[in-house]
Amino acid sequence: MKTRVINVGSVKIGGGNPVSVQSMLNVPLTDIERALAQIKSLEEAGCEIIRATVPDKACAEALKIIIPEMKTPMVADIHFDYRMAIASAENGAAKIRINPGNIGGDDKIKEVCACLKANGIPARIGINGGSVEKDILAKYGKVTAEGLVESAARSVEKFEQFGLYDVAVSIKASDVVMTVEANRNFSAKYDNPLHIGITEAGEGTQGIIWGSVGIGTMLMEGIGDTIRVSLTGGTVEEVIAGREILKACGLRKEGIHIVSCPTCGRTTTDTLSIIRKIREKTSKIKKPLTVAVMGCVVNGPGESSNADIGVACSGGKGVIFKGGKIYKTVPDSLVADILLEEIFEMVKEGNV
Numbered sequence: 001m002k003t004r005v006i007n008v009g010s011v012k013i014g015g016g017n018p019v020s021v022q023s024m025l026n027v028p029l030t031d032i033e034r035a036l037a038q039i040k041s042l043e044e045a046g047c048e049i050i051r052a053t054v055p056d057k058a059c060a061e062a063l064k065i066i067i068p069e070m071k072t073p074m075v076a077d078i079h080f081d082y083r084m085a086i087a088s089a090e091n092g093a094a095k096i097r098i099n100p101g102n103i104g105g106d107d108k109i110k111e112v113c114a115c116l117k118a119n120g121i122p123a124r125i126g127i128n129g130g131s132v133e134k135d136i137l138a139k140y141g142k143v144t145a146e147g148l149v150e151s152a153a154r155s156v157e158k159f160e161q162f163g164l165y166d167v168a169v170s171i172k173a174s175d176v177v178m179t180v181e182a183n184r185n186f187s188a189k190y191d192n193p194l195h196i197g198i199t200e201a202g203e204g205t206q207g208i209i210w211g212s213v214g215i216g217t218m219l220m221e222g223i224g225d226t227i228r229v230s231l232t233g234g235t236v237e238e239v240i241a242g243r244e245i246l247k248a249c250g251l252r253k254e255g256i257h258i259v260s261c262p263t264c265g266r267t268t269t270d271t272l273s274i275i276r277k278i279r280e281k282t283s284k285i286k287k288p289l290t291v292a293v294m295g296c297v298v299n300g301p302g303e304s305s306n307a308d309i310g311v312a313c314s315g316g317k318g319v320i321f322k323g324g325k326i327y328k329t330v331p332d333s334l335v336a337d338i339l340l341e342e343i344f345e346m347v348k349e350g351n352v
Ligand code: SF4
Pocket: 261, 262, 263, 264, 265, 266, 267, 294, 295, 296, 297, 298, 299, 300
């Protein structure tokens, strides 16, 4: 779906620009040292937009120290106190995420819109299942996709009435099916860029799966301009998951992609250790490169010759394929190191 473009600092969202990956700090901005350390880790992991909550004046003040140290744009997350939106905009935030449902009356929203417009800063209207307006809830009897869309539409129209058109929208619920349906319906009617994700998706494997199914479904339908995988506890993991989702959907190519079999009774090599070593040592590579690590000769030669480089392990040896042809055979114990040597050589030579 073609959406309008908004500029979040140096990152363009919408209008067919690359789908960006976001995450959110889970330490307070006032803990400057820890906040900066987390920002650095997120940026190194490939996070492109970072959000932080600004609940009070001290946090708004901390933005003045933190933002100049950042390579990525900072989004201020505002609830309840519209003055924090204004202070954040004045202190360098590149976007303000606001939930109009909990910010107070129209006069406050009007003031925030005027400030953002004057500073050339976009807003994100964040609609969550847990904060739909009471009258909409009463109309549908519970949180529904229709109610979420109605709530988002009401806010978008209000912001436009107050002169702010640079507005992204997020409509999230912890229910994947409802979130997808709501975003589908919204994007059919409105051209605001969409920030997509599944809110309160949980932690670890559960959170990654729920986020991936929801975000992946929407992206495959052409819905979504920026994503956040919400995971309890893991900010860097959110970014890694987000980037993998984009790759799986064919929207990103950069970095090493490892093709590996699940292993079975035929496997005689510890392929998992090989894969983990390659992943760890190549995490900073940006060039796209497919590496196959296969546990036997059933599918090993095929997958390895389709990859840029790959190995089919069998009987204590690994047959390494490069550029579709057998390259050399090495003992299991050397497979990881030789693959790494070759990968770095290929990246250096620009062969990939
Ligand atoms: S490639 Fe070989 S080891 Fe791997 S799952 Fe298939 S049959 Fe098993």
